[in-house]
Each structure stands twice: as structure tokens, then as C-alpha cells.
Amino acid sequence: MTFVSTLEPQPVWRHFDQILTIPRGSKEEGAIRQHVIEIAVRTGLEYTGDDAGNIVVRKPATAGREGAPVTILQSHLDMVNEKNSDVDHDFSTDPIEPKRDGDYVTARGTTLGSDNGIGVAAMLALMEANDVAHGPLELLFTIDEETGLTGASNLDGGLLTGRRLLNLDSEEEGALYVGCAGGADSTLTLPLDMGAAPARAAALDITLHGLKGGHSGIDIILQRGNAVQLLARMLYAVARQVPLQLNRIQGGNKHNAIPREASARVIVAEPQLSQAKDLFAAEFEAVSTEFAHAEPHMGFEATDAAVAQAVWTAEASVRALRLLIGLPHGVVAMSYDIPDLVETSTNLATVVTRPDALVIGMSSRSSTASALMALRRRIRAIGELAGAAVEEGNGYPGWKPDLESEVLRVLKQVHLDRVGNEPEIKAIHAGLECGIIGEKVSGMDMISFGPQIEFPHSPDERVHIESVERFYGLLVAALDRLSVNA
Numbered sequence: 001m002t003f004v005s006t007l008e009p010q011p012v013w014r015h016f017d018q019i020l021t022i023p024r025g026s027k028e029e030g031a032i033r034q035h036v037i038e039i040a041v042r043t044g045l046e047y048t049g050d051d052a053g054n055i056v057v058r059k060p061a062t063a064g065r066e067g068a069p070v071t072i073l074q075s076h077l078d079m080v081n082e083k084n085s086d087v088d089h090d091f092s093t094d095p096i097e098p099k100r101d102g103d104y105v106t107a108r109g110t111t112l113g114s115d116n117g118i119g120v121a122a123m124l125a126l127m128e129a130n131d132v133a134h135g136p137l138e139l140l141f142t143i144d145e146e147t148g149l150t151g152a153s154n155l156d157g158g159l160l161t162g163r164r165l166l167n168l169d170s171e172e173e174g175a176l177y178v179g180c181a182g183g184a185d186s187t188l189t190l191p192l193d194m195g196a197a198p199a200r201a202a203a204l205d206i207t208l209h210g211l212k213g214g215h216s217g218i219d220i221i222l223q224r225g226n227a228v229q230l231l232a233r234m235l236y237a238v239a240r241q242v243p244l245q246l247n248r249i250q251g252g253n254k255h256n257a258i259p260r261e262a263s264a265r266v267i268v269a270e271p272q273l274s275q276a277k278d279l280f281a282a283e284f285e286a287v288s289t290e291f292a293h294a295e296p297h298m299g300f301e302a303t304d305a306a307v308a309q310a311v312w313t314a315e316a317s318v319r320a321l322r323l324l325i326g327l328p329h330g331v332v333a334m335s336y337d338i339p340d341l342v343e344t345s346t347n348l349a350t351v352v353t354r355p356d357a358l359v360i361g362m363s364s365r366s367s368t369a370s371a372l373m374a375l376r377r378r379i380r381a382i383g384e385l386a387g388a389a390v391e392e393g394n395g396y397p398g399w400k401p402d403l404e405s406e407v408l409r410v411l412k413q414v415h416l417d418r419v420g421n422e423p424e425i426k427a428i429h430a431g432l433e434c435g436i437i438g439e440k441v442s443g444m445d446m447i448s449f450g451p452q453i454e455f456p457h458s459p460d461e462r463v464h465i466e467s468v469e470r471f472y473g474l475l476v477a478a479l480d481r482l483s484v485n486a
Helices: 008-019 031-044 113-126 227-239 270-290 313-325 369-385 406-419 433-440 465-484
Strands: 046-049 057-058 071-076 096-103 106-108 137-142 166-168 176-182 181-189 192-194 202-207 245-251 260-268 299-305 310-312 331-335 342-353 357-366 387-391 425-426 443-448 462-463
Touching: 008 031, 008 113, 008 176, 008 342, 008 465, 031 046, 031 113, 057 113, 071 465, 096 406, 096 425, 113 137, 113 462, 166 406, 166 433, 166 465, 176 342, 176 406, 202 227, 202 270, 202 342, 227 245, 227 270, 227 313, 245 313, 260 270, 260 369, 270 299, 310 313, 313 357, 313 369, 331 369, 342 369, 342 387, 357 443, 369 387, 406 443, 406 465, 433 443, 462 465
Parallel strands: 071 137, 071 166, 166 443, 176 425
Antiparallel strands: 046 057, 057 137, 096 106, 106 462, 176 443, 181 357, 181 387, 192 310, 202 260, 202 299, 245 260, 245 310, 245 342, 331 342, 342 357
């Protein structure tokens, strides 16, 4: 054990200290699942699981609270395994090495796993606690949240009898989260007609780089540049003045990340090469001026390249550029219920050139199911107008804020009583397990909260020590109040 076990509240930190020694990367939760089961057995609590690997532990109510409705607590068991390049660490065998940095606990060159390890530790502490008043509890431990919400997506909803859920996976102290976006991907495949390069042709490799990118849900409101769409915009503008053909366009590498880089190979008649270079430079100047504040490090290169034997026809080149420009990207609608919350957005995430087709990946989000459906239909319509085949993924559901929620009312009052101020009521424009669980189990009244966790998913991850004490105190008080108000 380490210094972590001496922090307050000790029951939570002691369990987190144990968790640090257990490998639990996404899709590798076997050891941490067994750890939860062993604690359930040791404390005499009933537990069950489903085929996906999720676990539900049931704890009876304390004396006098037996008639209260069941409350579900939920956290995910997995963590993101990331380390600095100069760190020798095997996540499958080596424990996480914690260190104290002022008011925070962090790790030595790796992710800490406080996301969602603190939530798991709090639930384990409650499993052992005999000094906490509460009604009947169902403690739901899900697997593989970080790489696709797999555990929640495959949860056997029949395992849960409760209809009130406290998700412990938020990372901002003082905030109660009451909603999240649902999402779905669309893939557009545009056939490309190929032809020979023109006589006396020259080629340029055009690259746009240095953009900030970011998470396509959380950061979409920042109005950062999309490298793929900005490059297509530049190419289309030049094509209106100098006939050109393309050999490839590529950019982006993840469905949930805003593209930071994009490149294309352009073929023009050699006598017009100099003019094309000047036009590209002028277009980049216009784009960089437009995004001077949002993208101060955006860079552009136009370098001579070899002329490929097979290129896209002029008509196919222009059609591809029109499609890339015409597809939506960014914020589509803001929430009417919660200030500064994006309700609906889409990310033109990836573009890949195949030998006979251009493949475009779109990732769309909304906290309103009908708005998400409308956006996906819009993307389909634009793709079909261009002659592209459109495939739509199944996606995952959102969680529409319910500002009249009884659980929200109780948590707001508990927060006011304990902290002395009203919590911020928020929703997140990204996927959470709550959205999926709420779809699987109808009538679920949910809220999400947690301690202050900063820079998750990176080796800079850290958790504020005193916020964990306040978080656990809020959780304990909420369980008390929820069982009294029944």
C-alpha cells in the first residue's frame, strides 16, 4: 500500500490504492471484476453478472429504510492506458505508481485511472460500510466504457430493479450532470472515375497541418477548424480558376476527433503550375486570417510531387470537392434548456482515398433523438445527391435533460446543505453510459457527479484530494436523503 491509503476519506482511498495495483485496461477487466466479486463475497452481499461482463452487487437497506425505493450506483471498471514515451511501464503487469503533487494525486508518467477508479472505490467503500444510512442498493460495475460503451450497450437490463441511478463518472466538482448526447456514424462512399493524367502535367502535394483538433463532442463548440473541410474549400476555390485533377485526399483518423491534418495530391497542366501555387498561397492566407484566433499554429505546404499515371477525372475531382464542402460540420443547434450546451452537432471526421472510391466518415451527436435522426437524413441526402452510397451505424442513445427530476431535486438540496451553494446543472455533448442505461431500463431517473479530475486519458491525469472527500460526503448524504424522502 502507498500514501494514498492514508488520505481522507480512508475507506475510499484505501480501495483506490488497491485498485492501482490491478490491471484494468479496456477489454481487460478480468482481474478487477474478480476483485469486486471477492469483496462482495467477503461482505456477504449478493452479486450477479451478465454475458457482457457487467456486475451488479445488491446491498440490503439499513434498519428502518427497507421501504425506500432501490437506488442504483454505477461506475465503469476499465481505464485508459496511456504513458509518456520515456516511461517503461507494462499496464498488464505493473501497478500504477501514485505520487502527490500539492493538492492532487497523479501518477508517475502514466494515466492514474481516477477516471473512473474513484467512483469504483467509493462503491466498494459503501459495500463494506456499516455506518452509512441508505435504502436498498444495486451497485452496477460496467466494463469497457472507454472504447465504445460496450458494457452498457450489452447490459442485461433485467438485472436492475431500481429506477433511480447515481452515475459516479463525472469529473467536475460542483456540477450535477443531467444529460448527454447520443451519437451515430455515417459512412459515405463516393465512386471515382479514373483517367490518365493530361499531357505536360505537374503535381503538387498540398498539406494543411497544425490545427488543434480536439474531441468532436466536447470541443465542437469552440469552432476550431476542420482540416479536411478547409483543405477541400481551398482546392475547390483554386479549381474554379485553374483546371485541376486529384489523385488522393486524406485526413483525420478517429471518428470522435476533429481532423488536425489533411493532404491532397493535385495535378495541373505544367504551364499553370506557378499560377496554381500562387492561388493556393492566397487561399491559405485567407483561411489563416479567418482562423487566426482559433488556429494560430495552422500551417500549409505545397510541394512538387510525382505525377501518377492514373488520376481522378476532372468531373470526379470537382464532385468530390463539392461533397466535402457541402457536408455539414460543427454545431447544428444549441440547447433551449441548458445555457451554452450544444444540442446537435456533426463532425466530418475522416476521408480516405481507395483505388476506386473516396470514403468519408461522419460522426453526429444530439441529446434529442429526433434531431439526430434529422441530421443523419440530411447527411444521407447530401451524399446521395453527389452519387455516394451511404451506410449508417447503429449509434447509441442520448440522455435528454429532465430538470423536474426528483433525484436532481434531492441532490441539489443536499449540495446546498453541505457545500453552501447551488450546484451547476450541466449536460455534456458526448456519450455517457447513462444514455444507454436509460434506454434499456425505462423510467430511469438519473444524475451524474464526481470529484475534480483533470486531464483524464493522459499521463497528466490528476485528482484533487479534498474534492474526493467532498464527493463521498455528498454521495453518503444523498443516499440518506433519498431513503428518508421515500
